[in-house]
Amino acid sequence: MKTFSIAPLVIMLLAAFFVQTTSVAVVKAQGGQVILKPTDDTYISPLNNPTANYGSSQRLRVSLVYYLTWLKFDLSTIPKGAVGISALLELCTTYNGVASPHFVVACIILPLNNSWSEATLTGDNFLWGEDVELDSDYVANNEIWYEWNVTQAVVNATTSNATDVTIIMTYPHPEEAVSIAFNSKEASSTKAPKLTVSWTDAIPEFPPILILPSFMIATLVAVLMMKRKHDAKA
Numbered sequence: 001m002k003t004f005s006i007a008p009l010v011i012m013l014l015a016a017f018f019v020q021t022t023s024v025a026v027v028k029a030q031g032g033q034v035i036l037k038p039t040d041d042t043y044i045s046p047l048n049n050p051t052a053n054y055g056s057s058q059r060l061r062v063s064l065v066y067y068l069t070w071l072k073f074d075l076s077t078i079p080k081g082a083v084g085i086s087a088l089l090e091l092c093t094t095y096n097g098v099a100s101p102h103f104v105v106a107c108i109i110l111p112l113n114n115s116w117s118e119a120t121l122t123g124d125n126f127l128w129g130e131d132v133e134l135d136s137d138y139v140a141n142n143e144i145w146y147e148w149n150v151t152q153a154v155v156n157a158t159t160s161n162a163t164d165v166t167i168i169m170t171y172p173h174p175e176e177a178v179s180i181a182f183n184s185k186e187a188s189s190t191k192a193p194k195l196t197v198s199w200t201d202a203i204p205e206f207p208p209i210l211i212l213p214s215f216m217i218a219t220l221v222a223v224l225m226m227k228r229k230h231d232a233k234a
Contacts, residue, residue, distance in 0.1 A: 031084065033198040039164070040072040040116070041184050041193055046123035055118035058187035059094055062104050062169045063179035069169035070121060072114060073195045075154065076163055084200030087154040089167060090147045092191040093139060097181035101140035104180060105172045106148035107131045112157065114164040136172060139180050154197055167195075 042055045045067055054061075061067035071089070078085075089106055110130045135148040150167055157165040171177060185192040 030202075031198065031200040032079070032082075032202070033196065034077045036073045036075075036077070036195040036197065038071045038185055038193050038195075039074050040118035040121075041070065042118040042121055043067050043069045044121060044123040044126055046126070050123035053120065053122050055121065056186060058184055059097070060091070060169070060182040060184045060193070061179045062171055062182075063177050064171045067179045068126075069182070070116065070118075070126075071167045071169070071193055071195075072116070072118075073165050073167075074163065075157055075165055075197070078154075078158060078197055078199065079202040081203040082158065082199035082201075083203060085151060085155050085158065085197065086199075087149070087151045087195060087197045088147055089150045090145050090194050090196070091169070091182040092145045092193075093142050094181045094183050094187070095142055098139060098142050100178035100180075101138065102177050102180070103136045103172055104139050104146070105136045105170050106134045106150050106153075107168050107170060108134060108150075108153045108156065108166065109168060112160060112162060112166070114162060114166050116166070131168070131170070133172070134167070150195070154195075165195075 040055070041060060042053070042057065043059075043061045044054070045052060045061075047066055060069040060071075062069050108131070109128060110132060113127050113129075116126065132152075134150045134152055137146045137148055139146050150165075153165050153167055156162075169182075182193070183191040
């Protein structure tokens with residue numbers, strides 16, 4: 001009498017399970033791009049007016065430690081698993097906003113903290129940590145768009161599963177300078193700060209809930225195939 005061998009069945013089950021759990025993971029969606037406006041944007045004045053809140057201001061001011069601009073963007077529209085991310089921050093100077101041209105730096109603060117709000121942030125309650133410079137641009141003209149590469153900030157946020165990203169604009173040199181002003185989101189919808197995020201691919205996660213059903217289906221198919229072969233040889 002011919003016996004039913006379990007070894008080929010085990011091999012087929014393992015192969016089927018491997019195919020089921022890996023075939024979805026390697027499928028890549030198309031790249032994409034989103035242009036984000038800030039959910040919160042404001043500036044603070046830790047030395048001159050530490051208790052003042054400028055959340056409703058139409059300007060975002062930057063100069064050494066006298067004025068620091070804070071921007072927060074919602075990243076929920078970026079798909080999970082996005083790869084090849086690049087991010088460009090753009091700010092438009094206001095009319096008569098550049099009295100003294102100088103560099104402006106975009107940076108992030110570590111550890112990441114997005115709990116602040118433009119309605120409550122002041123020079124007294126802001127959270128500071130280790131600042132990491134992202135990019136700088138020489139701001140020299142009024143009513144002009146300037147840009148900063150802030151890819152690192154967005155990548156850090158997405159890999160940390162953060163839903164928002166905070167970017168701070170500062171003045172890099174240890175000497176006093178007249179502040180530079182940019183349009184805030186309250187000033188103009190067409191000249192508001194914007195963050196353009198692009199990605200080349202998005203690798204979807206394999207839903208864990210599908211692993212067991214897939215394995216069960218693969219098991220059933222393998223058993224039926226092995227039984228048919230066995231019955232045919234018997």
